[in-house]
Amino acid sequence: MGQAFSITPARRLSGEIAVAGDKSISHRALMLAALAEGESVIEGLLPGDDPRSTAACLRALGAEISGIDGPSVRVRGVGPGRLHEPADVLDMGNSGTTMRLMLGVLAGQPGLFCTLTGDRSLRSRPMLRVVSPLRQMGARIWGREEGGRAPLAVWGEQLKAIDFVSPVASAQVKSAVLLAGLLAEGLTSVSEPVRSRDHSERMLRAFGAEVLVDGTTAAVRGPARLRAQSLRVPGDISSAAFWLVAGSIVPDSELLLSGVGVNPTRTGILDALTAMGADIAVENRREVCGEPVADLRVRSAPLKACTIGGEWIPRLVDEIPVLAVAACCAAGKTVICDAAELRVKESDRLATMARELGRLGAHIEERPDGLVIEGGHPLVGAGVESHADHRVAMSLAVAGLVAAGTTKIADSDCATVSYPQFYEQLARVRQP
Numbered sequence: 001m002g003q004a005f006s007i008t009p010a011r012r013l014s015g016e017i018a019v020a021g022d023k024s025i026s027h028r029a030l031m032l033a034a035l036a037e038g039e040s041v042i043e044g045l046l047p048g049d050d051p052r053s054t055a056a057c058l059r060a061l062g063a064e065i066s067g068i069d070g071p072s073v074r075v076r077g078v079g080p081g082r083l084h085e086p087a088d089v090l091d092m093g094n095s096g097t098t099m100r101l102m103l104g105v106l107a108g109q110p111g112l113f114c115t116l117t118g119d120r121s122l123r124s125r126p127m128l129r130v131v132s133p134l135r136q137m138g139a140r141i142w143g144r145e146e147g148g149r150a151p152l153a154v155w156g157e158q159l160k161a162i163d164f165v166s167p168v169a170s171a172q173v174k175s176a177v178l179l180a181g182l183l184a185e186g187l188t189s190v191s192e193p194v195r196s197r198d199h200s201e202r203m204l205r206a207f208g209a210e211v212l213v214d215g216t217t218a219a220v221r222g223p224a225r226l227r228a229q230s231l232r233v234p235g236d237i238s239s240a241a242f243w244l245v246a247g248s249i250v251p252d253s254e255l256l257l258s259g260v261g262v263n264p265t266r267t268g269i270l271d272a273l274t275a276m277g278a279d280i281a282v283e284n285r286r287e288v289c290g291e292p293v294a295d296l297r298v299r300s301a302p303l304k305a306c307t308i309g310g311e312w313i314p315r316l317v318d319e320i321p322v323l324a325v326a327a328c329c330a331a332g333k334t335v336i337c338d339a340a341e342l343r344v345k346e347s348d349r350l351a352t353m354a355r356e357l358g359r360l361g362a363h364i365e366e367r368p369d370g371l372v373i374e375g376g377h378p379l380v381g382a383g384v385e386s387h388a389d390h391r392v393a394m395s396l397a398v399a400g401l402v403a404a405g406t407t408k409i410a411d412s413d414c415a416t417v418s419y420p421q422f423y424e425q426l427a428r429v430r431q432p
């Protein structure tokens, strides 16, 4: 059990915040740099536990990675199909993205044997969604529940290209298949019901792969050679989301979030909060290394309820815990639906948010695929738990900014998974 964090209401929030580097883009930058020929330089990489898990695996597979704690990380790649066999089990910690994307990388490295594991949460998360399409490509993967749960073992094979129709809109599934397609002969395609985040497609192109995108189908042509790149990782809109909600619900607040990624496959949080009446300005739009970036200015505003579901969900899937906090402070009944995917994240986020916000006095009902939240009932501080889920911990800290008295969050330091600077930045912008 990690440390507890206690928080009392803030009078206002003000200041400028450089939010942590994007976690999704950080994983991809490390992986593609490790597979490329030559030395890549990555600036703004998230120094969080999850990208560190990716870096540790890639090192064990032969990539040279230096400066991981500094402003620019150097990665000397091994070249396609030339990863080294690791001498030990690859431990992916808490990171679903590391395990699912690395399965795609490893399955196509002929003759390479690897075992993959992670923490208790990761070992309980579904892997068949990635293992099944990879097996269709010829991959040999074993594990608990017929390969459905880690620990997993992979024996690398020469893979064949497939056209995969994914039943879930998942960037991890799409990316795993596309990464496997880099070493398969011909065009490997993935079609999904709704377009998920497209960072892999953008970055594969930047590294020199041929990527084709048509509606909700993305394809890569293999075999592909990747060339080392200089990259800059934008701020993570999923981390910015905590400030967008906090700045909206704490009275008299104004926060400027600089250099945040505003890729349209990720900006559902801006659409949802705007529909709820939030005052968010998107300033200074620009493009950085193939990703749209902007500064976001949020000022407090009275929020109203809205319905969040359908095609919005993949564009804000990680922001639902903090949107639930916004809904507690919004007039009327907010309905979050089509979000059953939240049950297979680091925790069952529908159950954990319903339980913990309920402890603070929220009127919140759990549904099989979402939450119904009757806003406007004042929150009152209490002891709550993160369930070792970084987004739950930080969402509860945001709730603590408006809950009367003291909110004490047990096991709060799991925030380091995606946002190591979170509590320090909170102390800086919080006016007591």
Ligand SMILES: O=C(O)C1=C[C@@H](OP(=O)(O)O)[C@@H](O)[C@H](O)C1
Binding pocket: 023, 024, 025, 097, 169, 170, 171, 172, 173, 175, 197, 317, 318
């Ligand atoms: O590809 C990625 O980087 C991610 C995709 C999403 O997961 P799914 O692919 O399971 O939807 C998201 O929840 C996760 O935090 C990061």
Ligand SMILES: C=C(OP(=O)(O)O)C(=O)O
Binding pocket: 023, 050, 094, 095, 096, 097, 098, 318, 345, 346, 391, 418
């Ligand atoms: C679900 C998440 O990450 P992952 O799947 O990589 O563990 C997250 O960061 O909210």
